[in-house]
Amino acid sequence: MRSFDVVVIGAGAAGMMCAATAGQRGRSVLIVDHAEAPGKKIRISGGGRCNFTNIHTTPQSFLSQNPKFAISALKRYRPADFIGLVERYCIAYHEKTLGQLFCDGSAQQIIDMLLDEMKAGGVTLELGVGAEAIERTDNGYILRLPDGPVTSPALVIATGGKSIPKMGATGFAYQVATQFNVPIVTPRPGLVPLTFEPGMLDRLRGLAGVSVDAQVSYGKTVFREGLLFTHRGLSGPSILQISSYWREGNPVSVDLAPQTDIGQWLADVRTRNGKQSVLNALAELLPRRLAELVIAETGIAGNLADLGRKGMDAIISAVSGWRVKPVGTEGYRTAEVTLGGIDTAALSSKDMQVKAVPGLYFIGEAVDVTGWLGGYNFQWAWASGKAAGLAI
Ligand SMILES: Cc1cc2nc3c(=O)[nH]c(=O)nc-3n(C[C@H](O)[C@H](O)[C@H](O)COP(=O)(O)OP(=O)(O)OC[C@H]3O[C@@H](n4cnc5c(N)ncnc54)[C@H](O)[C@@H]3O)c2cc1C
Known part of the structure; x- marks a missing residue:
């Protein structure tokens, strides 16, 4: 059976940031996604230019049953940190309005940057691979994949919310939460007509x-x-x-x-x-x-x-x-985000780990933290992915 230090399910914004961070800290990391390409939502975001952060990000720009939960991760990974990364990759950007930063070129530049960051961390990326079932063992987790099981002491769920099912959104995170008795704040469509x-x-x-x-x-x-x-x-x-x-x-x-x-x-x-x-x-x-x-x-x-x-x-x-x-x-068909999700009361605000289930992490949109329109949701994806990546 293949074995890794960390397995991340979902190669979206949060999952790729987490995998790159853990990989660059010397962890062996596998990241899987059932889509044929990583970061599909990044690619279509901001009209194809990706509104990748908002320079006015504060905890007040987020909705959650516990508005204080996001503060720690957002403080430790700020818009300036992501902007620094974007600048290291010489990606040109501009402020469109209200602190919203967009690529001058294409959102694909952000995806390529994250792929390079994962490469620098030696991360194994497997696409077209849907997570099927998870088992907990004495040493961690076994994830059943179509081509055989993989095992790891740390499992990160970065599968996002339910918005836009035709782009691969599944609600898989809620299934995992139910399996491990992690409470969920009822999901509903957000940023929606x-x-x-x-x-x-x-x-x-x-x-x-x-x-x-x-x-x-x-x-x-x-x-x-x-x-x-x-x-x-x-x-x-x-x-x-x-x-x-x-x-x-x-x-x-x-x-x-x-x-x-x-x-x-x-x-x-x-x-x-x-x-x-x-x-x-x-x-x-x-x-x-x-x-x-x-x-x-x-x-x-x-x-x-x-x-x-x-x-x-x-x-x-x-x-x-x-x-x-x-x-x-208009519902999940057109909603940009999913409100609600994994109840933050069950998670550590330091590293996104489920307090009662060691080694299991939830990050990004799957968690009950939802930003306003304008780059805030990606900032949460980066910050929560970073928080978990630094801890596993
Ligand atoms: C049209 C649109 C435009 C947007 N524009 C912006 C913007 O400009 N700025 C901004 O801040 N936010 C924007 N958002 C919101 C932003 O895209 C999300 O908040 C962000 O992508 C969440 O990141 P995530 O990594 O948590 O989840 P996602 O990016 O949704 O990634 C989840 C990944 O998990 C994979 N997955 C799901 N289930 C499984 C499974 N069972 N097995 C394997 N893989 C699985 C999916 O294929 C996907 O790749 C936009 C959203 C939409 C829909």
Whole structure:
């Protein structure tokens, strides 16, 4: 039977970082993935340019049942550490917006860098190899693979979450957790478009493809980024961000013109040109199709000069205080991440090891730590992979 110091299941962002780190510390490491290529999500991330970190990473940018869990790993492996690695490989990058760093070239550069790092650590990478079953022995673990079992004292589960099954996501980590009685925080799709009921979709039908800068709130959580009307409901960065907080049955609030005090603005344009139609005035502030919908929904016609207090309030509320109740999300099919996962209460925050099951580690998206949109999820993958890699 083949034997290694460490076996990592899942050659994604977290698994490759962990394998490279352990390998470079002199451990013999096998990393397996059922996909035919490593880092498939890295390759498609950031529109093919990989938003590989966020320079504003703080623990506040992550959702978890225990918000303090991620602090230790994030402190010990910071965005600057990953940027240092990227610079050593002469990969050109830029800040796009809000601290988000992207490759100038292609996400494949990040995958190649991680492959080189694994090579430098003498890591054995086997692709097209699905993990089948795990057994615990007195000395560690036996992993059953299609071409025979392998044994190791340390087993790292880096198989990610359930998002985008067609890219190889399996929920395998939750099966392993169940096998070893490790608690799970119920997984759900995150960073995902929100959907509307058919009646609402009908009213908004003409808006598919329209995008605006918006401020979207759910309770005390507020994001100001782009919003996109779709054929199914709402998407765009602000909506993806709020979707990780949103719970079914509740409305979200949307300000479609957050840069403008709409009441003051209407009063000003009315003073300047009372003869202008309300529609034409609104179309200077919002995309025309959206302005038309506001007019249709509020039932307001005519010129600014005719706009009374009631009409003004109706427009303010439609534009700045739109409360909309989604019926659901697009689900794992399009979700960028999976919220929930391995309950952090069961893990050591130092090295991601299951406290009650020595030698078993969970890292990356499989764990109940989920970042905002904008490079935070990769930073968690790097940091948790590094934490485990330094310990095994
Ligand atoms: C479209 C899209 C764009 C994204 N863009 C960004 C971005 O720009 N910035 C950012 O920070 N985050 C982004 N994310 C999120 C980010 O990709 C993930 O959070 C990150 O990849 C998680 O890393 P991971 O290693 O934990 O899991 P993954 O990257 O999902 O890797 C898990 C690996 O395990 C393998 N696997 C699963 N089950 C088995 C099994 N049974 N046997 C063997 N192998 C198995 C899979 O094939 C996969 O290679 C994006 C996600 C998506 C879907």
